[in-house]
Amino acid sequence: MAPHPVEEYIPAGTWAFVEDKFTPFGKETLAKVVDFMNTEVYPALRVVDAQLPADPVQRWKTEIPIIEELKKKAKAKGLWNLFLSKAHYPEFGVPLTNLEYAVIAEILGRGMQTASEALNCSAPDTGNMEVFARYGTPEQQKTWLRPLLDGKIRSAFAMTERFVASSDARNIKTSIRQEGDQIVINGHKWWISGAGDPRTRVHLVMGLSDPTNKNEYLRQSIVIVPADAPGVKIIRPMQVFGYDDAPEGHCEIIYENVRVPASNIIAGWGRGFEVIQGRLGPGRIHHCMRSVGIASRALDLMIERVTDPTRKTFGKTLAEHGTIVADIAKSRAEIDAARWLVLSAAAKIDSHKAKGALKEIGMAKFVVPSMALTVVDRAMQAHGAEGVCQDTFLARAYAGLRTLRFADGPDEVHQQQIGQRELKRADEVKKRSADIKKKEAALFQKNGIKAHL
Numbered sequence: 001m002a003p004h005p006v007e008e009y010i011p012a013g014t015w016a017f018v019e020d021k022f023t024p025f026g027k028e029t030l031a032k033v034v035d036f037m038n039t040e041v042y043p044a045l046r047v048v049d050a051q052l053p054a055d056p057v058q059r060w061k062t063e064i065p066i067i068e069e070l071k072k073k074a075k076a077k078g079l080w081n082l083f084l085s086k087a088h089y090p091e092f093g094v095p096l097t098n099l100e101y102a103v104i105a106e107i108l109g110r111g112m113q114t115a116s117e118a119l120n121c122s123a124p125d126t127g128n129m130e131v132f133a134r135y136g137t138p139e140q141q142k143t144w145l146r147p148l149l150d151g152k153i154r155s156a157f158a159m160t161e162r163f164v165a166s167s168d169a170r171n172i173k174t175s176i177r178q179e180g181d182q183i184v185i186n187g188h189k190w191w192i193s194g195a196g197d198p199r200t201r202v203h204l205v206m207g208l209s210d211p212t213n214k215n216e217y218l219r220q221s222i223v224i225v226p227a228d229a230p231g232v233k234i235i236r237p238m239q240v241f242g243y244d245d246a247p248e249g250h251c252e253i254i255y256e257n258v259r260v261p262a263s264n265i266i267a268g269w270g271r272g273f274e275v276i277q278g279r280l281g282p283g284r285i286h287h288c289m290r291s292v293g294i295a296s297r298a299l300d301l302m303i304e305r306v307t308d309p310t311r312k313t314f315g316k317t318l319a320e321h322g323t324i325v326a327d328i329a330k331s332r333a334e335i336d337a338a339r340w341l342v343l344s345a346a347a348k349i350d351s352h353k354a355k356g357a358l359k360e361i362g363m364a365k366f367v368v369p370s371m372a373l374t375v376v377d378r379a380m381q382a383h384g385a386e387g388v389c390q391d392t393f394l395a396r397a398y399a400g401l402r403t404l405r406f407a408d409g410p411d412e413v414h415q416q417q418i419g420q421r422e423l424k425r426a427d428e429v430k431k432r433s434a435d436i437k438k439k440e441a442a443l444f445q446k447n448g449i450k451a452h453l
Contacts, residue, residue, distance in 0.1 A: 005034040009107055009296065011336060018099065018343065026100035029082065033104050033119075036079055040070055041111040041118060045393070048114050052246065059246035060196050060237065070118035071151055081129075081149055083121045083286060087350070089133045092149060102289045102346035106339070109293025112393060112400075113248070116290065120151045124193045127283045128155040128204055131222075135267040135275055140224065144202050153201040156194040156227070158253060159276065161187065167410045169276065170216050174207030174255065176223055178262055183223050185231075185258040196237050196249030200227050205255065206272050213270065220272030224264040231258035241399040278354065284361050284408050285349065288342045288368040291404060292335060294397050295372040299331045301392065302379035318382060327378045338364075338371045362418050366411040369404040376401060 086093035108115040116122035132145035147153040160166040174187025209221035235252040306318035345360035380387030
């Protein structure tokens with residue numbers, strides 16, 4: 001049997017293990033994604049950078065022509081909205097499981113933001129489309145979901161706030177209140193992904209709608225805010241180690257007496273926490289698999305660099321130095337281990353939905369970005385000064401990966417949750433240990449042996 005094209009980018013052993021879990025459609029789609037990456041995306045990556053204006057004002061007003069070309073080509077090939085599983089969203093999705101899309105997401109990750117955007121699979125639109133698909137009314141879906149699915153508009157999700165410890169969403173202070181047939185929003189947000197994009201037409205804003213509710217998880221709501229609504233003020237783009245990520249960006253926004261119809265509430269009053277949990281589960285897996293792809297591409301770049309005969313140091317190629325060989329070995333092992341962790345989480349989502357896979361999702365969320373950062377850092381070191389400048393993708397990748405340790409919940413939050421979950425097994429572990437000791441004592445007595453402990 002001929003190897004699947006994906007084996008160019010993931011180990012044959014991994015593919016052999018998951019291949020029987022792929023449908024014929026999944027295998028065909030994965031092969032098409034690999035071909036699209038090889039023939040269209042990789043050659044376009046440096047062109048994307050060249051087409052983004054250097055002028056700090058124009059950068060935020062520009063649609064990058066080659067990305068629009070890639071979108072048309074991807075859509076024509078049926079490589080569109082692949083993240084949206086038909087199993088969970090029958091009306092809108094494609095027949096791919098989370099496991100199948102997880103493998104696809106890794107391949108897309110190698111092309112950074114460009115690849116995902118070309119297939120209409122980039123954040124924050126993916127999560128927002130899932131919100132509209134799961135919780136939106138027919139009218140909300142017609143107005144916002146359909147244009148997002150068609151790639152005609154983009155979106156933002158406004159949760160994180162300035163001057164607030166937003167890792168605990170219960171701290172969010174943005175006011176959402178109803179006045180007659182309108183909702184009034186006042187708040188100060190920042191790090192709002194996608195808000196700077198000229199194509200962004202809608203924000204989903206989370207805020208405090210019922211501050212005195214005895215159940216603190218019913219105090220928040222999410223409301224639809226058109227990007228051009230009066231009172232929506234984009235203050236500035238935020239930078240990550242000097243990168244502004246134009247034209248999408250991560251912006252600081254003030255919502256000042258913004259008024260929208262009462263029908264713009266998502267799911268209902270007080271359901272904000274429910275909505276964000278439903279939104280974040282699969283999205284975290286997508287982030288993680290893209291991060292695995294970034295790490296894999298960084299390792300490939302490192303291998304190419306250290307075997308370049310023109311890059312000898314002290315009479316040897318870099319690959320002939322023991323420390324480099326060890327770094328490559330550790331990187332390979334760490335990437336493959338992280339991939340299995342994420343594939344396990346994706347499979348659990350397929351069988352038990354996101355709520356039943358919280359442990360697996362949480363572990364992947366804090367393990368994978370740190371792994372990818374380490375691998376990219378090794379590749380940067382092997383490139384010397386070139387590794388920290390704009391001549392490779394490594395510095396930008398490092399900046400983006402570092403933010404993932406905050407995005408969708410800081411590492412510490414997930415570690416705390418996983419640790420507490422494990423500690424709940426203490427009684428079970430102690431009981432099993434006590435049972436074993438009883439059996440051990442009986443065996444010592446039966447064999448006439450005196451235990452030393």
